[in-house]
Amino acid sequence: xxxxxxxxxxxxxxxxxxxxxxxxxxxxxxxxxxxxxxxxxxxxxxxxxxxxxxxxxxxxxxxxxxxxxxxxxxxxxxxxxxxxxxxxxxxxxxxxxxxxxxxxxxxxxxxxxxxxxxxxxxxxxxxxxxxxxxxxxxxxxxxxxxxxxxxxxxxxxxxxxxxxxxxxxxxxxxxxxxxxxxxxxxxxxxxxxxxxxxxxxxxxxxxxxxxxxxxxxxxxxxxxxxxxxxxxxxxxxxxxxxxxxxxxxxxxxxxxxxxxxxxxxxxxxxxxxxxxxx
Amino acid sequence: xxxxxxxxxxxxxxxxxxxxxxxxxxxxxxxxxxxxxxxxxxxxxxxxxxxxxxxxxxxxxxxxxxxxxxxxxxxxxxxxxxxxxxxxxxxxxxxxxxxxxxxxxxxxxxxxxxxxxxxxxxxxxxxxxxxxxxxxxxxxxxxxxxxxxxxxxxxxxxxxxxxxxxxxxxxxxxxxxxxxxxxxxxxxxxxxxxxxxxxxxxxxxxxxxxxxxxxxxxxxxxxxxxxxxxxxxxxxxxxxxxxxxxxxxxxxxxxxxxxxxxxxxxxxxxxxxxxxxx
DNA sequence: TCTTTGTTTGTAGATTTCTTTCATAAAGCG
DNA sequence: CGCTTTATGAAAGAAATCTACAAACAAAGA
Numbered sequence: 270x271x272x273x274x275x276x277x278x279x280x281x282x283x284x285x286x287x288x289x290x291x292x293x294x295x296x297x298x299x300x301x302x303x304x305x306x307x308x309x310x311x312x313x314x315x316x317x318x319x320x321x322x323x324x325x326x327x328x329x330x331x332x333x334x335x336x337x338x339x340x341x342x343x344x345x346x347x348x349x350x351x352x353x354x355x356x357x358x359x360x361x362x363x364x365x366x367x368x369x370x371x372x373x374x375x376x377x378x379x380x381x382x383x384x385x386x387x388x389x390x391x392x393x394x395x396x397x398x399x400x401x402x403x404x405x406x407x408x409x410x411x412x413x414x415x416x417x418x419x420x421x422x423x424x425x426x427x428x429x430x431x432x433x434x435x436x437x438x439x440x441x442x443x444x445x446x447x448x449x450x451x452x453x454x455x456x457x458x459x460x461x462x463x464x465x466x467x468x469x470x471x472x473x474x475x476x477x478x479x480x481x482x483x484x485x486x487x488x489x490x491x492x493x494x495x496x497x498x499x500x501x502x503x504x505x506x507x508x509x510x511x512x513x514x515x516x517x518x519x520x521x522x523x524x525x526x527x528x529x530x531x532x533x534x535x536x537x538x539x540x541x542x543x544x545x546x547x
Numbered sequence: 548x549x550x551x552x553x554x555x556x557x558x559x560x561x562x563x564x565x566x567x568x569x570x571x572x573x574x575x576x577x578x579x580x581x582x583x584x585x586x587x588x589x590x591x592x593x594x595x596x597x598x599x600x601x602x603x604x605x606x607x608x609x610x611x612x613x614x615x616x617x618x619x620x621x622x623x624x625x626x627x628x629x630x631x632x633x634x635x636x637x638x639x640x641x642x643x644x645x646x647x648x649x650x651x652x653x654x655x656x657x658x659x660x661x662x663x664x665x666x667x668x669x670x671x672x673x674x675x676x677x678x679x680x681x682x683x684x685x686x687x688x689x690x691x692x693x694x695x696x697x698x699x700x701x702x703x704x705x706x707x708x709x710x711x712x713x714x715x716x717x718x719x720x721x722x723x724x725x726x727x728x729x730x731x732x733x734x735x736x737x738x739x740x741x742x743x744x745x746x747x748x749x750x751x752x753x754x755x756x757x758x759x760x761x762x763x764x765x766x767x768x769x770x771x772x773x774x775x776x777x778x779x780x781x782x783x784x785x786x787x788x789x790x791x792x793x794x795x796x797x798x799x800x801x802x803x804x805x806x807x808x809x810x811x812x813x814x815x816x817x818x819x820x821x822x823x824x825x
Numbered sequence: 826t827c828t829t830t831g832t833t834t835g836t837a838g839a840t841t842t843c844t845t846t847c848a849t850a851a852a853g854c855g
Numbered sequence: 856c857g858c859t860t861t862a863t864g865a866a867a868g869a870a871a872t873c874t875a876c877a878a879a880c881a882a883a884g885a
Contacts, residue, residue: 282832282833283833283834284833284834284835285833300613301610303871304871304872304873305870305871313835314834314835314836315871315873316834316836316873316874317835319873320833320834329872330872330873331609331612331842331872335578335612335613335616336616338613338616338620339620342616342617342618357801358663358664358667358794361797361801362655362658362663362794365790365794365797366651366652366654366655366790369651370648370651370652373644373647373648373651374644377640377644380640382636382637385636386635389636404693405690405693405694407693408686408690408693409686409690411685411686412686412687412785415682415683415685415686416683455821457821504793507690507789508789511786512644512647515782516640516643516644520636520639523635543735560862560863561862562862562863562864581842582842582843583842586864591863592864592865593844593864594845594846594863594864594865595862595864597843598863607843607844608843608844609842
């Protein structure tokens, strides 16, 4: 919100800019002001303040205050949460957690629920499931394997390009290949997806929208995160991929209902011996 | 805020409870209602709503809306974001994303920054690093390996209990073992940590506080997440472990400064050939 | 330079929204 | 049962917000 105001400063008229300056200067104080008060302190008329509010997709001043309150509460560092060279650990920690929260927020508003439901259906119908991922997405694939293993369906994960191709080529109709890639442009991943499709299997891609991989896939769950690429490490996109898989696994668990409860109980029992008492 | 309302439900009068019920039922809609509307829908009078607001340290209805807006933005669904059996995908999605946001929040406020700094120091001083994790934490260990590989220090990850023991026993002073466990009670993990300590290596535990593993470790980064254990899958704790590792890797990158930039450039270059154009 | 046109701004009043006061009703208590 | 206390809503009053309109201003062309 504040960032939005700041960026549209030059599209405002002179008086409205006065209002903007005041809001940017002491946003939290605005929350406890009436429109008359704000108008007075910013040295403009009340209607001007009102018009200012409307330019930021609020129906009026009270609504503007509401939106402002929300944005102030949600992300103190809404703005450039970029990690700077001079940051010490505390700042890095604060910025990364903020960014994580923001990313989840963005994911929440950007993902199409219908797609998720269709993805769950794919899982439920699958005779067997294979997860493909390389690099950072490799560990996501492995994690997914762990989670879906708990259902009574054969599930494998490959990080190895060669094994992926072999497995993909050997797939059949009714099988599901889940291909995970941050960039959506990793050649090996696109090829594996293509092989799987050609072999008659369904392909679920978890990747960026509108990429070579998403175009090959039967269904794509889009995970678009504006990554701070200078960090070279797709941290947030990987967190979001995991979150999406968590949703899917929970959805499948739901849909399957209780028929696999005994299966879970056995797994849990098997784990007991590996744990120490507290 | 919502939690506060809920907890003081029994101290409210009958009519005020009606208001409370409505607010708890659809908090976000309240934000766009006038006091008259809310009074009507909750089937009480306007002054009752006003009195209700004052009970929660607001000066009046508008102020209450403001406070509510802020609390909604910061912690969505403060209450039990438990996934219920009857939930469809949209609800599961909403609840899990909310829970993720909350978990990050909690992590942010619970983690001791000093500990993080010492952890970064451990990494910087390490001659070589080994990540140990099993089950769900195994993929976290693998992911960590990927990230820390980008520095110029030998780094390995083991998900295999036997390999972990062997490697741990063979470690030397100046080496670092990072042991990742959600429960902190996995026998094999505690044993590996103990072996590593006895061999003279430092042990960094990423686990719950006050567990067998944390007691064995040189330093523990506490990741306490109140997991919905009925889901059987430590989803959130794994996300938080990853986030902690992200912070650490960023911290190390920072501390190391630019001396490993050429190393990164070479890695990046090597990856180029694997990607398709968009 | 003057007009014309369009935009910006503020005044004043209308309207909505909120708050206070007070009378009535309900509940608790001896 | 009657008294006290508390809870509730009607209505009036106060405050805040919004709308319509006109004055001021700026920009462009004659």
